[in-house]
Amino acid sequence: MSQTEVSNNRQHYPLAQRIEYWPIDKLVFYARNPRKNDSAVDRMCSSIQQFGFKIPVLARSDGEVVDGHLRLKAARKLGITDVPVILCDEWSPTQVKAFRLMVNRSVTWADWDEELLGLELQELKESDFDLSLTGFDPGEIDGLLALEDEERANATPPLPESPVSRPGDLWRLGPHRVLCEDATNAEAVARLEACWRERGCCPRFAILLLARTCSKSYWRYSGRSWR
Numbered sequence: 001m002s003q004t005e006v007s008n009n010r011q012h013y014p015l016a017q018r019i020e021y022w023p024i025d026k027l028v029f030y031a032r033n034p035r036k037n038d039s040a041v042d043r044m045c046s047s048i049q050q051f052g053f054k055i056p057v058l059a060r061s062d063g064e065v066v067d068g069h070l071r072l073k074a075a076r077k078l079g080i081t082d083v084p085v086i087l088c089d090e091w092s093p094t095q096v097k098a099f100r101l102m103v104n105r106s107v108t109w110a111d112w113d114e115e116l117l118g119l120e121l122q123e124l125k126e127s128d129f130d131l132s133l134t135g136f137d138p139g140e141i142d143g144l145l146a147l148e149d150e151e152r153a154n155a156t157p158p159l160p161e162s163p164v165s166r167p168g169d170l171w172r173l174g175p176h177r178v179l180c181e182d183a184t185n186a187e188a189v190a191r192l193e194a195c196w197r198e199r200g201c202c203p204r205f206a207i208l209l210l211a212r213t214c215s216k217s218y219w220r221y222s223g224r225s226w227r
Contacts, residue, residue: 019056022085024075028063035104037070043135044074050133056084058099066096067103118144170195 053075057068065072066088075083091099121144124131131141165171170191171178177195181188 017087019084019086021082022059022063024072024081024083026063027057027059027065027072027083027085029069029072030065030100033065033069033100035069037073040070041073041077043132044070045078046133047135048074048078048080050130053080053083056086058088059085060096061087061089066091066100114144114147118147121145 048071053071055068055071057072058066059068060066072083088096088099121131121134121136121141124134125145132138134141136144165180167180167182169180171180177192179188179192181191183189
C-alpha cells in the first residue's frame with residue numbers, strides 16, 4: 001500500500017491519534033446509558049486485577065464517557081486514580097449515541113465455535129488458570145468442558161505400532177466374545193456362532209472387530225437372530 005493510499009485511508013477511517021491518561025474523577029458517566037451493569041462490576045474488578053486496565057475509555061473532551069462505563073465503575077471501586085482515555089471529539093452527538101448502542105450490541109454478532117472454545121478452556125484448566133476470569137458462567141464452562149470430555153471419550157485411538165490382537169483372535173470379555181476378523185467372512189461368523197451355541201445362548205447380535213472396511217454383508221451377518 002502506498003503512502004497516498006495510507007493517507008486516504010486515515011482520512012476516511014480516522015485512527016486514534018493518541019492515548020491520554022486522565023484523572024478518573026474527570027470522567028462523567030452518560031446519564032442515559034441503557035446498559036445495566038452494576039451486577040457485573042465485581043467480575044470486572046477481578047478482570048482488571050488479573051490483566052490490568054488495558055482497554056482505554058472512549059470519551060469526549062468534556063469528560064462524558066462514550067464507552068467504558070463498566071470498566072470505569074470497576075476502576076473506581078479498585079481505587080485506581082488514572083485511566084487511559086481516547087478522545088472521539090470528531091463524532092457528532094448523533095454518532096456518539098449510535099456508537100454506544102453498536103459497541104455493546106456488536107458482541108452478539110458472532111457465534112462461538114464450541115469445539116474450539118472447549119479446547120481453549122480445557123488448556124486453561126490444565127494450566128490451573130481461574131476459568132471464571134474468562135467471562136463465562138460456571139454452568140457454561142462445565143457444559144463446554146463436558147463436550148470436550150465427550151469428544152475425547154469418543155475419539156478413535158491411534159493404531160498401535162505393535163497391535164496385540166490379530167485376525168483370528170477370539171477374546172473373552174466376561175459373558176461376551178469378541179472376534180477379530182473380517183465381518184464379511186462367513187467362516188468367521190460361523191465360528192462366533194458356534195461359541196454362542198456351545199454356551200446355549202441365542203444372541204441377537206454378534207460383535208466383530210473389522211480387519212477391513214465393513215460392507216453390507218456385515219449387517220446381514222451381525223443383524224441375524226441365531227436359533
